[in-house]
Amino acid sequence: MTASLTQTARDLASGSTTATRLVEEALERLAATEPDVHAWVTVAADTAREQARALDAGPHRGPLHGVPFGVKDIIDVAGLPTECASPLRAGAVAAADAWVVQRLRAAGAVVLGKTVTTEFAYFEPGPTRNPRDLSRTPGGSSSGSAAAVAAGVVPLALGTQTAGSVIRPAAFCGVASYVPPVGALSYAGVHPMCPSLDTVGFFAPAVADLALVRTAVDGRADVPVARTDAPTLLLLRGDELGPVEPEMAAALESAATALTAAGARLTELTTPLSPLIDDHLTVMEHEAAISMREDLTAHPDELSDILRTMLEKGTTVGGAAHDAALARAAAQRDLLLGLLGDADAILLPAAPGPAPVGLGATGNPAMSRPFQLMNMPAVAVPGLATTGGLPLGVQLVGHPRREDDLLATAAWVEARLG
Structure with missing residues (x-):
């Protein structure tokens, strides 16, 4: 597994490593693991190197200065495709960063590339394998993000959760993850499915790393102090x-x-x-059918069977x-x-x-x-x-x-x- 994000950030702040070195190490690790793990759908090597050089040449940018990270491929990164693991979005290049990507860049983090997602962040799997056992699933829908951290490529990756898409992959891959409350972070620039349920989440090697990311996204410098009393x-x-x-x-x-x-x-x-499990399904099916109505109507054959079935069922779930x-x-x-x-x-x-x-x-x-x-x-x-x-x-x-x-x-x- 990669070193903790917290330690990596300290090494960058102290000058014992550089953004350029971290990006090169991440690219080397990616090249070594990707033939087996298949966590990445797009690698932005040249732009990551360019951003790292700029960070090394300038002042310390923020708490995540020089940290490379992966972005689930339903989240927009300017200049990179957001394909959502679907032929319906093939080649759809984003014009701007999603809000959460903007916030991580403002804190000094470097986009390494886009990680594999299930189709439209539902249940149709992608090619990603679990780094802890290649015969097993990494979980979903944030498959590539969890696997990229577990494989030691990056110490930080973005995912999204509508049901269990951040918590479950972290558990399967042996890393830490955090899901804020729905609405706590802007979902702008992220492909929506269910507005009442969708939220951005984070993957990192350890829980302390997640606190650093959460405060960095908020633009805060006060990372919570460690707890000393028993809960x-x-x-x-x-x-x-x-x-x-x-x-x-x-x-x-x-x-x-x-x-x-x-x-x-x-x-x-x-x-x-x-009883809330069935209620979750009701909300998810109803809202997904609304969000993806155009795709279901115009391109049903381009959707997987499992997604199309869910959306069709959602059209029968009433507002009441x-x-x-x-x-x-x-x-x-x-x-x-x-x-x-x-x-x-x-x-x-x-x-x-x-x-x-x-x-x-x-x-x-x-x-x-x-x-x-x-x-x-x-x-x-x-x-x-x-x-x-x-x-x-x-x-x-x-x-x-x-x-x-x-x-x-x-x-x-x-x-x-x-």
Whole structure:
């Protein structure tokens, strides 16, 4: 795995490395891993080198000065195609950077290229393989971004999440990821699917790196300080949301034991959340059918079977059903936020188990669906593994108005699981 983003940023600030050197190292690592991993769809080598040279020749730009990063290929980068893994967008060059890309560039980061996405960020897989086991899926839809970080090519990559597309790939690939609340970051310049659910997210080697990125995007210099006191956590075993594989259940139990031994206070969360899975599907299908109405009407044969089927179903979901699903989610959210008034985060599996064998599917997002519908931020925390060494991720879900606290709590948990 690549060095932590935080350490890389320190090395750049101290002058012990340069933007040019980091970009060249990233390109070398990409060339070495790409024949097996297939994480990248476009590599902007020349422009990355040019930007790195400019950064090395000028003043220190910001907290991410010289850090190379990857961008999921539904997010616009000026001068590069945004193809969304679909022939319907082939060769569609973006005229401007997406808002989040602008913010990372303003902090000094360097775009290395575009990473593989599933078709329109839904479930039709791309060619990307899991760097931890090439026979397994990296997850989706932010497949290439998770794999690019896990393969050690870049210490930072952008993804998006509508169901579980940032949390699940991080868990499968053994890296950290963060999903802010829906609406916390502008989605301008990102291909939309479901406005009530879509959000940009980040991948990095470790949780502390995510806090650095989150504050850099905001233009803040005050990276949250490390947490020293033990948190209070609500433990959700995940069984209610869907089948949890035995090794994941055992790993979560082991994590709970280790965190309790370190001083954390854990209480079982018994609030029923499984009805929100169907509500998430209702909202997703309805809004996706609206967002992609033109593609479905004009080019149905250019869509994969799985995407076309979902969009066709979405055309039958009425506005009343959609609004009722959102209302139920809002009521449940109020209940959970009340519980989080006395606790720091909810601890649960990030995925039902390790990455499944095969590249024909991207895994089950059930562990993320309810929280994405409730617009609650989540962190995928690496550190656990199966007996065979495959990554197992847990996630922490927190209060939407306490993002810094959630990231600090996740870093505390990561340190006790590592």
